[in-house]
Amino acid sequence: MALNTGNKIPLYQQIKQNLKQRVKMGVYNEGSSLPSLRVLSKEFGVSPGLVQQAIYGLESEGLLAVQHGKGVRVLEKKSSESVAISFGFIQPYVEYMTFEGQIIHYAEKVFDRRNNFMIPKSSEGMASREREIVEHFVQNGVKGIILWPIDNDPNGEFFQNMSHRIPVVLVDRMVDGADLPSVVLDTHEAGCDVARHILGKLNCRRLLVLMDNLVISTNRDLIQGLSEQASEMGRMMDLTVMHLPITDFIQRLNVGDYSQVNMYIELVERQIREGGYDCIFCPQEEFLESVIIEPDMDKKFPELKLASMTGPMLTRSRKYNEFGVIRWVWDFPQMISSAADILQQWVLRRKRPTENVSIQIKQWQSTE
Amino acid sequence: MALNTGNKIPLYQQIKQNLKQRVKMGVYNEGSSLPSLRVLSKEFGVSPGLVQQAIYGLESEGLLAVQHGKGVRVLEKKSSESVAISFGFIQPYVEYMTFEGQIIHYAEKVFDRRNNFMIPKSSEGMASREREIVEHFVQNGVKGIILWPIDNDPNGEFFQNMSHRIPVVLVDRMVDGADLPSVVLDTHEAGCDVARHILGKLNCRRLLVLMDNLVISTNRDLIQGLSEQASEMGRMMDLTVMHLPITDFIQRLNVGDYSQVNMYIELVERQIREGGYDCIFCPQEEFLESVIIEPDMDKKFPELKLASMTGPMLTRSRKYNEFGVIRWVWDFPQMISSAADILQQWVLRRKRPTENVSIQIKQWQSTE
Secondary structure: OOOOOOOOOOHHHHHHHHHHHHHHHOOOOOOOEOOOHHHHHHHHOOOHHHHHHHHHHHHHOOOEEEEOOOEEEEOOOHHHOOOOOEEEEEEOOOOOOHHHHHHHHHHHHHHHOOOOEEEEEEOOOOHHHHHHHHHHHHHOOOOEEEEOOOOOOOOHHHHHHHOOOOOEEEEOOOOOOOOOOEEEEOHHHHHHHHHHHHHHHOOOOOEEEEEEOOOOHHHHHHHHHHHHHHHHOOOHHHEEEEEEOHHHHHHHHOOOOOOOHHHHHHHHHHHHHHHOOOEEEEEEHHHHHHHHHOOOHHHHOOOOEEEEEEOOOOOOOHHHHHHOOEEEEOOHHHHHHHHHHHHHHHHHHOOOOOOEEEEOOOEOOOOO | OOOOOOOOOOHHHHHHHHHHHHHHHOOOOOOOEOOOHHHHHHHHOOOHHHHHHHHHHHHHOOOEEEEOOOEEEEOOOHHHOOOOOEEEEEEOOOOOOHHHHHHHHHHHHHHHOOOOEEEEEEOOOOHHHHHHHHHHHHHOOOOEEEEOOOOOOOOHHHHHHHOOOOOEEEEOOOOOOOOOOEEEEOHHHHHHHHHHHHHHHOOOOOEEEEEEOOOOHHHHHHHHHHHHHHHHOOOHHHEEEEEEOHHHHHHHHOOOOOOOHHHHHHHHHHHHHHHOOOEEEEEEHHHHHHHHHOOOHHHHOOOOEEEEEEOOOOOOOHHHHHHOOEEEEOOHHHHHHHHHHHHHHHHHHOOOOOOEEEEOOOEOOOOO
């Protein structure tokens, strides 16, 4: 990867900034020596003279000591700590989902740990806006991007090309046509775990899965995991997957529109009766809360168990939290944290990582 | 205000950036002429030669046309639009409050409207961290800061001094010792409005106000407004203000700790019975929801009315939303938006504004 020759910061400044960050991150420790001019100039793809210039600059700032004939020694880490690199975080969610605020918060924290800056932008689910934001970041000296792509993102080729100018790490979803490092949650394994727990450990008779009808890899993998595991246990006949427009339903709830609730209550009640289900798994807690728990459906079906997935925060009602829903945790903080690590390493070491990280989805354990 | 001579961006670049932003914001329109070199150099506090250099730079970028003897004409706005200025947004809230994510979201949107960058940082309620963040922003070329101060912020003098190096606009609260432009919500007038509505328009007999015991100006002003209005109506005897550790209670709910709920249910029930209250006003919806609405206290007191304050999003339960709580809206989006306007103007026009803006708190109107 070459230095960013398109932006307005002189190459020599960029090298200085990079070396400072390496000291700050402990790539070079206090008291140790820097690699030779030759090695560094090769690594940065610039002349040794330019690296020398940067080193003299850092010497005058008290970070390095040039010992003629003995190389360059790192003097103190302190002065490197205040240098911030700006990173961009692009995600597709919009106003009415409090979820957006939560994930921005995680991104803020994880870059703050290294005294870097995180600039959040929402693509608002639009492919064109995604491209505009990436270009805007590049033009304004942003050094790396975490991208949470939109559904069925068509920008694969664009990101692939862009990644030669600016490091991009994907989170939550892959994008067709873009071979970029990524961090996703392992929803396939989560699906297996849900089936193992409900049909195996709890030995439920029949499991009804209520899935959103949004076609994203997350949902597809989850269902595949469920099916494979049920099949392996010889319980395929005891698993029913039903697709419903659940996200649409939840968006209505969030603006106080309860007009669909009664319809879903009837639908679910009929399903349970006709199918003899003793467990319902729906990854979206809001659906279980408003359609099953709030209307006290457990009084009609006392043996009914509920299972869901949850963010790291307990934001549901008291009644929901006391129901004892079995939950698996979407570990978004861990996902974003891993992506930020990969991205910051990429920017600092100037070497494209090849990682595709899968974050395990664990069952939630009450801390009480 | 002088140009930022302490940071590493050359003065000439800073002037270029500023002129570009002025074109982008429409301070100078397409086709119009720039003020004379003399005027601009005086305004920036630099030599006319430096301004000339910046203008030639912008000419080569196609933004301006230098017409010798006829001044400088603005050619096109388009190329100015991609220049982003970085702003910092410091707020005191921490992880377990989803509130934090919401306000960061508003700040993101309002700077994005002008293609600028917003870097969020949390002071985590610590005065020392607040100072560190401000210094870190200044060192790294951030051009202006919106600051949501911590409770009883002791950094007044620090901010006052800092504001000569970097523009700072306060939101939500003033800070003793800092004479800075600010945007706050008019909670005093909100208190008057609540009293007028409940004791006047609805003609309730007795009003119980449950207030958090946190001593911040917001709460103090709200109570003062309530009292003054009740007094003016000759109804002081019908108003009781009770202070309780409500924020602490809500933080427990947010981590699934319901141990205090029954105690508060008993306390509130006894209060209503003994005091003959027919309306309760508590600015924190979570308290009303878990202590009064979820345990169906309205069945014991069918004439009981509830009043509260709400953020711009309906995130409470269905039962809560259907109860018909009378609500006033904390207009945080408007507050942050006004502060961002003042801050961006300050940075661009290089003139310290004197505004202290009060945002009116209006009663919430259902859109149905």
